[in-house]
Amino acid sequence: MDVGYLSFHDEIPIFSSLLRELHINVSSLTECLYLLDGRLNQLRIFYVNIKIIHHIAPNIDMKKKLDNLRCFSLISKNETFCYSQSIVPLLHRMSNLKRLDLYLIIDENKFIDGNCLNNDIINHLPRLNHFIFNIQSRIYEYNQTDIRSNEDIQITFKTFPNHKVISCVDFFPEQNFARCHYYSYPYTMENYDKISNNFPGGLFKCVREISLFDERPFQHEFFIKISEAFPFLQKLTLENFQSQNKKSDEDDQYLSIIEYSYLTELRLLDVHDDYIEQFLFHSKSVLPNNISLSVQYDFLKRVTNHFTREQTRINSAKIKHVFLAGPGQHHLSKDFYQYFPNLQSYCFSLIT
Known part of the structure; x- marks a missing residue:
């Protein structure tokens, strides 16, 4: 069954200084960011399924800390080109996060591997003790002279002691794209x-x-x-x-x-x-x-x-x-x- 996604832009019918937990499906990252603009200032647990992840609009404050947030789950089943520009700065606002679930399809000019997750996310969340992820990293029009093996990818996860990480690297010459799929095991989706x-x-x-x-x-x-x-x-x-x-x-x-x-x-x-x-x-x-x-x-x-x-x-x-x-x-x-x-x-x- 298809998921219904809410779209409300800046006309958000949700205001609460008491709400501590929210599960919601939204059409774009914009709706997610509006929900985190301070109107739900006691929110501790936030599960969001986003249809489209895009660049952050210039009028959105990305410096405001989300100190009360302890658990954050982000699912997006569509490809995003904005991991570095949108997802990473959002997570950096959650310095007190204890649990993070990420389910993403990322299109960048390189594989987003275990080293990237460490540098981009884990090192910025000092209280994180539970990290569940299922990520597909894709490269279109990849350079065949710079092909990384699955063994290379596995090495980048050697500092992930809490979970077994399964990875799979594929190259599709007819469609000219490469894919690295990795996830924490046991699988949860x-x-x-x-x-x-x-x-x-x-x-x-x-x-x-x-x-x-x-x-x-x-x-x-x-x-x-x-x-x-x-x-x-x-x-x-x-x-x-x-x-x-x-x-x-x-x-x-x-x-x-x-x-x-x-x-x-x-x-x-x-x-x-x-x-x-x-x-x-x-x-x-x-x-x-x-x-x-x-x-x-x-x-x-x-x-x-x-x-x-x-x-x-x-x-x-x-x-x-x-x-x-x-x-x-x-x-x-x-x-x-x-x-x-x-x-x-x-x-x-x-x-x-």
Whole structure:
């Protein structure tokens, strides 16, 4: 479910000299900063989910100390170009902070690593004793002669004694960007985004929603690893146009069948046919009943051999809702309805 974000600019309907704890979703960093302008001067615990983090407006006072704040959690699921200009100076105002949770996607001209977190944040918060983080640091149009390995990144976290830090470094030459994803473990969020073949594994019982992305193919063994790491997975989005290593139908009998016990939503809109087969072949995957599927209509028709293929019939019969995308409105044949006997609803999205 999408989060609703409040937008009130300087017309903020919140004034209190008594409020000590606040959990709120706001449209931009501006709303967050207005809330911290002194109108909530007794605030000690502040959890904020920000849709967009941008540059700080010149009329906002960034020197006023937030001495009463003891716990601060900031979540932003959209990319920000303003970590150094906006996030760092905000945190420097919280000198008495004891707990900090940061969930950010940062775009800078370098990886924001453990050394950066020490220099930018930790060294400025002398009372901090609990720091939970989940950060993706991205570099677009990266210099391939200056590639840092995951081992290099791990070294920068050697002074983080309180938590195990997991990191993963990826390079995507087709889209020309590099990514370093690191987080304190155990992982605390309900979503885990843009998982690649370099996924380090682990156990993530709290995660309910994931997305998978890579410019290299995902093999069957990768999906086994995913199912083991996220046992309570409910929503999965996949983006990969690279073909899997081809296997004949006879070879499928030697594969371990993956069971997705809690999956309710499967989004396969930007994928090679092989990944539709990966989930619809009953020799590869067991889907639960009443699942929702989003897929390109022409791809689905091709994978199911015009809704006649036996290998995909069992899992297709479990689909309750389907979102079909394609370049034009399609006539749904009698074979389509017979192939999805439990279908309760469907819709088309036209792509031009």
